[in-house]
Amino acid sequence: METGKTKVISVLVENKPGVLHTISNLFRRRNFNIESITVGPTEQADIARMTITVNEDEKTIDQIVKQVAKQIDVLRVGELEEGNFVMRELSLIKVKVESSKERSDIINFAEVFRGRIIDVSTDSLIIEITGTPDKIDAFLNLMKNFGIIELARTGITALSRGVKSIRIDG
Numbered sequence: 001m002e003t004g005k006t007k008v009i010s011v012l013v014e015n016k017p018g019v020l021h022t023i024s025n026l027f028r029r030r031n032f033n034i035e036s037i038t039v040g041p042t043e044q045a046d047i048a049r050m051t052i053t054v055n056e057d058e059k060t061i062d063q064i065v066k067q068v069a070k071q072i073d074v075l076r077v078g079e080l081e082e083g084n085f086v087m088r089e090l091s092l093i094k095v096k097v098e099s100s101k102e103r104s105d106i107i108n109f110a111e112v113f114r115g116r117i118i119d120v121s122t123d124s125l126i127i128e129i130t131g132t133p134d135k136i137d138a139f140l141n142l143m144k145n146f147g148i149i150e151l152a153r154t155g156i157t158a159l160s161r162g163v164k165s166i167r168i169d170g
Helices: 019-029 058-069 100-112 133-143
Strands: 006-014 036-041 047-055 074-079 085-096 116-120 124-131 148-153 157-160
Touching: 006 019, 006 058, 006 157, 019 036, 019 047, 019 058, 047 058, 058 074, 085 133, 100 116, 100 124, 100 133, 124 133, 133 148
Parallel strands: none
Antiparallel strands: 006 047, 006 074, 036 047, 085 124, 085 148, 085 157, 116 124
C-alpha cells in the first residue's frame, strides 16, 4: 500500500479522562499508525485539542477522519489544509561534550537554530529546540557528530492560519 505525505488532523474533544485512550484505541483497532499525537486544553477549559499526525494516503485519511468523528467524546474533527497551518514541535536533546571546543561548537549551533541551552554539566549539554520537524531533524543531524545521549520530542502541535479554524463556536 502506498503511503502519502504526513497529514495533520485536529480533533476537539471533551476534556475528560479516557478520551485519549478511546481515540488511540480506534487507531489501533483499524491498524492506522500514529506518527505523533499531542493533547492539551484549549481556550475553553472543558475542551481539549488533539493534534494527530499520520502518514497515509488520502483515502485512509478520509476514513480516519470519519471514524474519529463518530466517537461520542469528539466535538469536531478536520484535516488541516496543507500549507495553510502553523506547526511546531519541541525537542530536548542531551549531547555529549568532550572538550571546551566541542562545547563552544554545540552552543554556536544551538544559537544558529535559535535553540537554548537549558542544562549544563561537565560532560553534557541539554538543548531545547522548537520549530518544524524538518528544522529539528536538521539540528539532530548536526548533533549526531557529537553524540546524542538522550532525545525527547513532543510531537507536532498545529493551528490553521488566519480566521479559518477547527473550533466550537458558542
